[in-house]
Amino acid sequence: MSTSSQKRLAEDIAGFAADPYGHALYCYPWGEGPLLGLSGPRRWQTEVLREIGDHLSNPDTRFTPLRIAVASGHGPGKSTLIGMIAKWGLDTCPDTRIVVTANTENQLQTKTSPEITKWHNLSLTRGWFRSSVTSISSTLAGRDRSWRLDLIPWSSHSPESFAGLHNQGRRIILAFDESSNIDDKIWEVAEGALTDEKTEIIWLAFGNPTRNAGRFKGCFGTHRNLWRTRHIDSRTVEGTNKEYLDELVKTYGEDSDIVKVRVRGLFPLASSLQFIGSELVQAARERQIVESAILPSDPVIFGLDHARFGDDSTVLAIRQGRDARSRPWSVWNGANSMEIAGEVAAEASRWNPDAIFVDAGGPNAGGVIDRLRQLLGNDAPVHEINFGSKGREATWNGEVRARTANKRAEMYTNLRAWLERGLIPDHERLAGDLTSLEYSYNADNAILLERKEHLRARGVPSSDWSDALALTFAEHVEPRDLPSYLDPDNFRREKPYDRYAELDRPYERA
Numbered sequence: 001m002s003t004s005s006q007k008r009l010a011e012d013i014a015g016f017a018a019d020p021y022g023h024a025l026y027c028y029p030w031g032e033g034p035l036l037g038l039s040g041p042r043r044w045q046t047e048v049l050r051e052i053g054d055h056l057s058n059p060d061t062r063f064t065p066l067r068i069a070v071a072s073g074h075g076p077g078k079s080t081l082i083g084m085i086a087k088w089g090l091d092t093c094p095d096t097r098i099v100v101t102a103n104t105e106n107q108l109q110t111k112t113s114p115e116i117t118k119w120h121n122l123s124l125t126r127g128w129f130r131s132s133v134t135s136i137s138s139t140l141a142g143r144d145r146s147w148r149l150d151l152i153p154w155s156s157h158s159p160e161s162f163a164g165l166h167n168q169g170r171r172i173i174l175a176f177d178e179s180s181n182i183d184d185k186i187w188e189v190a191e192g193a194l195t196d197e198k199t200e201i202i203w204l205a206f207g208n209p210t211r212n213a214g215r216f217k218g219c220f221g222t223h224r225n226l227w228r229t230r231h232i233d234s235r236t237v238e239g240t241n242k243e244y245l246d247e248l249v250k251t252y253g254e255d256s257d258i259v260k261v262r263v264r265g266l267f268p269l270a271s272s273l274q275f276i277g278s279e280l281v282q283a284a285r286e287r288q289i290v291e292s293a294i295l296p297s298d299p300v301i302f303g304l305d306h307a308r309f310g311d312d313s314t315v316l317a318i319r320q321g322r323d324a325r326s327r328p329w330s331v332w333n334g335a336n337s338m339e340i341a342g343e344v345a346a347e348a349s350r351w352n353p354d355a356i357f358v359d360a361g362g363p364n365a366g367g368v369i370d371r372l373r374q375l376l377g378n379d380a381p382v383h384e385i386n387f388g389s390k391g392r393e394a395t396w397n398g399e400v401r402a403r404t405a406n407k408r409a410e411m412y413t414n415l416r417a418w419l420e421r422g423l424i425p426d427h428e429r430l431a432g433d434l435t436s437l438e439y440s441y442n443a444d445n446a447i448l449l450e451r452k453e454h455l456r457a458r459g460v461p462s463s464d465w466s467d468a469l470a471l472t473f474a475e476h477v478e479p480r481d482l483p484s485y486l487d488p489d490n491f492r493r494e495k496p497y498d499r500y501a502e503l504d505r506p507y508e509r510a
Helices: 003-014 020-027 043-057 078-092 105-122 184-195 215-219 242-252 257-264 278-286 337-351 365-376 407-418 428-436 452-457 464-471
Strands: 066-072 097-102 129-131 135-138 148-151 171-177 200-207 228-232 300-305 314-320 330-332 355-359 382-385 394-397 400-402 439-441 447-449
Touching: 003 020, 003 078, 020 043, 020 078, 043 066, 043 078, 043 228, 066 215, 078 097, 078 105, 078 135, 078 148, 078 171, 078 200, 097 105, 105 129, 105 135, 105 148, 105 171, 171 184, 184 200, 200 215, 242 257, 242 452, 257 439, 278 428, 300 337, 300 464, 314 337, 314 464, 330 337, 337 365, 355 365, 355 464, 365 382, 394 407, 407 447, 407 464, 428 464
Parallel strands: 066 200, 066 228, 097 148, 097 171, 171 200, 300 355, 355 382
Antiparallel strands: 129 135, 135 148, 300 314, 314 330, 394 400, 439 447
16 A cells, blocks of 8 residues: 555544444445445444444543443354454554453453454554454554553453553553453452543443343443443344244243343343353362272263264263262264274273163264164163153252253253262363353243253354263162172071060960
8 A cells, every 4th residue: 555545544544533433334345255245333333333432522421431331142243343343442542552351261362352353354454553362552663562452361369460451641442251250350450440531431341141140230230320231132133143043042931041141131030051160060170089989889880972063072971979080081083883882882891881871862873872782782781862851850959859851951950969079080171061051941940951052053162071971860870789798688687587576475375
């Protein structure tokens, strides 16, 4: 681009200092390439961009902090809007400082950061800034530290990275992506950035409303006078996957917590949709094996979850009583039915399981089951388990029983109770599977778990590892033969013992 063209571009961009919507229309190649068929931001995105413009255009509000909170269902383009606002913020005000964080470091690196980078690379001004995974900074000499965007993971143990965000007389943008699960301490520290005078300050808090407590919920409740809020039903947003959203509604019900959070953008009734708590899983990972707690009579049980799709894994979990760690698990990717059956049979000859429970829902599960039965005969009973079949009552917490909507919910509910004393492999993928699963209740108030397809649709890997462990709770399995010294049959008397023999029984006298 020639010098005169660069100057004209800079003059045009400067005209959008208080007009992020105009900047978005001008700066990106709408209708072309990745934006083919699109003429501009979505309706709700346009509303937010114009709201920012109105705030900055008004001398009475320009230097008062603008806080915008958006609670939405799945897929309306929250990270996209953060990317557009961040690009506008950098382009139109020298020495703008932007800090972006998300609920997890993985979300920040794999979802938020790529979306911000995408819109930076699509823009006419991409040459003005240097982009990396964790930052976007000015290419002007000596301005890279003062004119920049930083993506910073948070820690409740060291929230100091969010302190000291000051930029008096310029512009500050603070963006929280998936805000529900950002610790309250981070919100408190971030508020320190709102104190600079004569400074344009914009704080964005976007996310699925997964928790009915915490600071994000407070934006819509106790602190609603400070925030401009929106609830967005994803079914009303152009470009969302309506078929997937309708399936959620049909599966869980319009008023279920999963639909409220993932579709309607409303906060749940339950304190969290997370079915198995992170602390419960972490304790099971760290719990030490006490040999006296593993009974020899506890049955050895195999749980085999067969891969459904190309990226999924086939996983074999092995559990004896409280111990699902001592015997190594097996994982296969891309193996065919015969290979899997052969290797499971080899593991069976090694560990002599009392039952093998196999998920019957996989595309080739029937082949695995038939081959296992052929190889093992009656030595190890192989059972087909249909995750969608009718559920029974299961242990929820100690002796408390809970109704379950189907077999999958029944198995996981028993697994959840077992984790309070069980031992699992110290494996990140298993922990992720266990803690990612969300739940709701059906019309009969029975526990209903999120389906694998719905996990995948919201960017969470298929729960192959946890499904394999859950399968070990599919049915009751009788204890193994007791050692002779524990078998009550070895202590039976040859003749029946009359405990009343020593009593004087006059009614028997002639």
